[in-house]
Amino acid sequence: MTASGHSPKRSAEKLADLTERLRRQSRKVTGPRQALLDLLRQQSHPLAIREIFAALPAGISDLATIYRSMHLLEQMRMVKRFDFGDGAARFELVPEGEDGHHHHLVCTRCSVVLEIEECFPEHVERSLAQTSGFQGITHRLEFFGLCPECQTTKSI
Amino acid sequence: MTASGHSPKRSAEKLADLTERLRRQSRKVTGPRQALLDLLRQQSHPLAIREIFAALPAGISDLATIYRSMHLLEQMRMVKRFDFGDGAARFELVPEGEDGHHHHLVCTRCSVVLEIEECFPEHVERSLAQTSGFQGITHRLEFFGLCPECQTTKSI
DNA sequence: ATCGCTGCAAAAATTTTGCAGGTAA
DNA sequence: TTACCTGCAAAATTTTTGCAGCGAT
Numbered sequence: 033m034t035a036s037g038h039s040p041k042r043s044a045e046k047l048a049d050l051t052e053r054l055r056r057q058s059r060k061v062t063g064p065r066q067a068l069l070d071l072l073r074q075q076s077h078p079l080a081i082r083e084i085f086a087a088l089p090a091g092i093s094d095l096a097t098i099y100r101s102m103h104l105l106e107q108m109r110m111v112k113r114f115d116f117g118d119g120a121a122r123f124e125l126v127p128e129g130e131d132g133h134h135h136h137l138v139c140t141r142c143s144v145v146l147e148i149e150e151c152f153p154e155h156v157e158r159s160l161a162q163t164s165g166f167q168g169i170t171h172r173l174e175f176f177g178l179c180p181e182c183q184t185t186k187s188i
Numbered sequence: 189m190t191a192s193g194h195s196p197k198r199s200a201e202k203l204a205d206l207t208e209r210l211r212r213q214s215r216k217v218t219g220p221r222q223a224l225l226d227l228l229r230q231q232s233h234p235l236a237i238r239e240i241f242a243a244l245p246a247g248i249s250d251l252a253t254i255y256r257s258m259h260l261l262e263q264m265r266m267v268k269r270f271d272f273g274d275g276a277a278r279f280e281l282v283p284e285g286e287d288g289h290h291h292h293l294v295c296t297r298c299s300v301v302l303e304i305e306e307c308f309p310e311h312v313e314r315s316l317a318q319t320s321g322f323q324g325i326t327h328r329l330e331f332f333g334l335c336p337e338c339q340t341t342k343s344i
Numbered sequence: 345a346t347c348g349c350t351g352c353a354a355a356a357a358t359t360t361t362g363c364a365g366g367t368a369a
Numbered sequence: 370t371t372a373c374c375t376g377c378a379a380a381a382t383t384t385t386t387g388c389a390g391c392g393a394t
Contacts, residue, residue, distance in 0.1 A: 060348060060393050081383080094351050099384060101349095115273050117328060119358075119383065137320055146320055153308050153329065164293055164302055166333035172273060173309065173329040177322035216368050216373055237358080250376050255359060257374095275358065275383075350391070360381065367374075 045073060045127060050110070053128065057108055064093040068101055069125075077136070077145040078114040078122030116143075116174055139179035148175065201229060201283060206266070209284065213264055220249040224257055225281075233292070233301040234270040234278030272299075272330060295335035304331065 050069045051061040067088050072079065079087075084098055102123050105111040111123040112132035126132035137146040157169040206225045207217040223244050228235065235243075237258065241251055258279050261267040267279040268288035282288030293302040313325040 055394090058348090058394090062349060062393070064350075095383095096352080096385080097350060103385095115271065117271050119275060121383085137316060137322060137325070139322070146322075148316070150312075152312055153331075156306075156308055157331070160293060160304070160331060161333070164333075165336035165339075166293060166295070166302075166331075167339055169293070169331055169333035171329060171331045173327060175309075175313070175316060175322075175325055175327045177317070177320075177325035180321035183321075183323055211369090214369090214373085218368075218374060220375075251358095252360080252377080253375060259360095277358085346394085348391105348393080350389105352388090354385105354387080356383100356385065358381100358383075360379100362379080363377090365375085367372100369370100369372085 045125070047073060049128070050125075053108070053110060059104065059108075064088075064097050065101055067092050068098065072111065072123070072125045075124070077147065078112075078116075078124040080120040080122050082120065084123075114174070115172060117176075135173045135175065137175040137177060139182055140176050141178060141182040144179050144181070201281070203229060205284070206281075209264070209266060215260065215264075220244075220253050221257055223248050224254065228267065228279070228281045231280070233303065234268075234272075234280040236276040236278050238276065240279075270330070271328060273332075291329045291331065293331040293333060295338055296332050297334060297338040297341075300335050300337070 047066065047070050050073065051066060054061050054065065068084065071084060071087055081095070081098055081102065085093070085095055088098075102111060102113075102121075106113055106123070109131075110126060112126050114122045114124060114136065116122060116136070116138050124132065133151060135148040135151065137148055138144075151173075153171050153173060157171065160166065161169050203222065203226050206229065207222060210217050210221065224240065227240060227243055237251070237254055240254055241249070244254075258267060258269075258277075262269055262279070265287075266282060268282050270278045270280060270292065272278060272292070272294050280288065289307060291304040291307065293304055294300075307329075309327050309329060313327065316322065317325050
């Protein structure tokens with residue numbers, strides 16, 4: 033498990049390497065995309081579209097552009113989508129060659145995020161596949177709780 | 189694991205018992221609520237608001253009323269909210285005295301749902317609590333894959 | 345010169361809220 | 370009678386789409 037938001041990214045890829053991945057797929061390296069990728073690579077936890085939009089200097093990009101970029105990057109497997117159960121998709125950069133599969137422990141009050149490296153249900157998917165006949169089984173798993181900080185803070 | 193949509197509800201509560209739970213909390217037993225509860229009790233998998241609205245006879249209820257009812261029922265612990273990662277909340281009736289905690293295996297093509305009774309990550313929550321200091325840890329876990337039926341069906 | 349990408353605007357989809365009237369208890 | 374509840378309308382969120390023009394290669 034790794035603290036997030038403060039700790040360095042597990043495998044910080046250089047911006048140039050990220051844009052190179054774009055070029056390799058005949059996608060264009062534009063201003064908005066560089067700003068977006070540079071923002072993501074400095075984060076070690078998933079960012080919501082809204083957070084990305086707010087973090088980017090005003091006028092650098094547009095909500096529609098960000099949505100379209102995230103769709104593209106997801107399709108290219110450069111980002112992974114996470115869902116914390118509020119109605120907002122979150123995205124995290126995926127190091128080249130990896131699949132980005134991991135889980136999170138999210139504070140239900142302040143939304144701080146810890147990354148969980150271990151993946152527990154993996155061995156279960158095989159038995160599920162056998163008993164159900166489903167193919168290509170994957171899963172989403174997120175943990176929620178009250179972080180130590182919020183335990184000592186008076187309720188709002 | 190139990191096939192859903194066709195199999196009988198694990199512990200089908202009578203409608204009268206459900207409305208009694210309402211009365212016990214000084215909530216009123218109205219037409220829309222009876223229709224809603226009667227619909228849910230005949231289902232063994234989570235229903236989206238939209239599905240509920242569509243299944244109810246026209247004029248029986250209103251989208252806003254359904255949303256408000258689901259909020260109330262969730263607060264009363266009579267239903268549990270599930271999230272399959274598309275942008276739509278789903279709700280399932282929770283038998284009295286239970287917490288409704290379980291997981292699903294969802295077909296990514298036809299959306300058929302199997303219920304998974306086992307809960308794997310439960311024993312992990314304790315160790316997570318120790319290493320992270322988080323309190324009251326819970327989790328969401330859903331499985332996805334291609335069901336046997338869809339494996340043999342030509343792609344659209 | 346292409347083809348892809350962007351910003352703006354409008355639309356869609358899901359969920360929330362205000363309000364005036366209606367109904368269960 | 371008195372809360373609580375409903376339907377309708379409007380608004381708030383999140384996400385998608387159309388389109389004309391701009392820009393990376």
